[in-house]
Amino acid sequence: MANKILQESTKLANGVAMPVFGLGVWKSSNAEAANSVQVAIKNGYRMIDTAKQYGNQAGVGYGIQKALKDNHLNRKDLFITTKVFNGDQGYQSTLDNFEQQMKELRLTYLDLLLVHWPVDATYVDTWRALEKLYKDGRVRAIGVSNFDEEKLETVLAAGTVMPHVNQMEFNPLIQEEKLFDYMNGLGIAMEAWSPLGGGEALSDPAVTAIAERHNKTAAQVILRFDYQMGAITIPKSAHEERIIANSQIDDFDLSDEEMAAIKALNQEKHSIWYDTFAWHKGVENGVKDEVSTWDDHDEYMNKPVQ
């Protein structure tokens, strides 16, 4: 019997039910992603978050089809998210590249498509392409990622559909209080990336003391904190025991005092932000934005599901 949290969903502004807890696959090869997706779905997960940039959509696509078959599930039982790559942004190239993403994912429709980062010159045109895909019924919900208030306002002013989701870095070390309030006011759901906050949060004495009190791991306490704060979470793990344990957070509550102790860890410090990317530094000085390439891409594109 799957944990209750894996069966819980929140209603997006357009009425679509989005699970509140899912699996992330950043930094996984196609083989790892295919395996994590199967392990997660077998253990009750229903939401998977990937991106073209992670270079593992083919593995995710294989894992989804294999898991549907092995667990006697239907496509509509799952909620699949991917993102528009920074290098593909713009109206026509977003639409053109969408078809290749769907081919890699072996899907005919998507549950959620996000603008991965707000590339200055093109993110408004990219948003218009997402609106078209939404209106054409290819995606059930559309959203953005790493958009601050100013960029959300730009999209709201230029577009005809409000972003349903903004996926942001969110964990005890970066709680995005102002942005979270702003989004709550508009009805834009907050989805947390890096919901565990890395080693610094996992080994923080305040977190480990609370974990000990509840006989839980530090990771479970942090994911419970994210959940009680109202964030949708997508922790990544390539290990079965962690994939299972991370979702075991519905059998305890953090008290107001415990929530306050974790809230006090907030540093509002991004681990990755706009200045990491070429489109903010000028390409000649900047980091080239590339899709992660894994040697096993072709193998997973063509692998028959048996």
Ligand SMILES: NC(=O)c1ccc[n+]([C@@H]2O[C@H](COP(=O)([O-])OP(=O)(O)OC[C@H]3O[C@@H](n4cnc5c(N)ncnc54)[C@H](OP(=O)(O)O)[C@@H]3O)[C@@H](O)[C@H]2O)c1
């Ligand atoms: N929109 C964006 O710009 C953006 C940016 C970053 C991430 N994301 C999405 O958000 C997902 C989650 O973020 P993330 O992958 O950056 O960070 P995360 O989920 O907070 O943390 C993942 C890391 O924690 C480890 N881990 C997992 N469970 C653990 C546990 N129980 N105890 C100790 N360590 C544990 C994982 O290692 P193992 O795999 O070895 O277990 C991995 O190194 C990503 O996978 C991706 O789908 C989106």
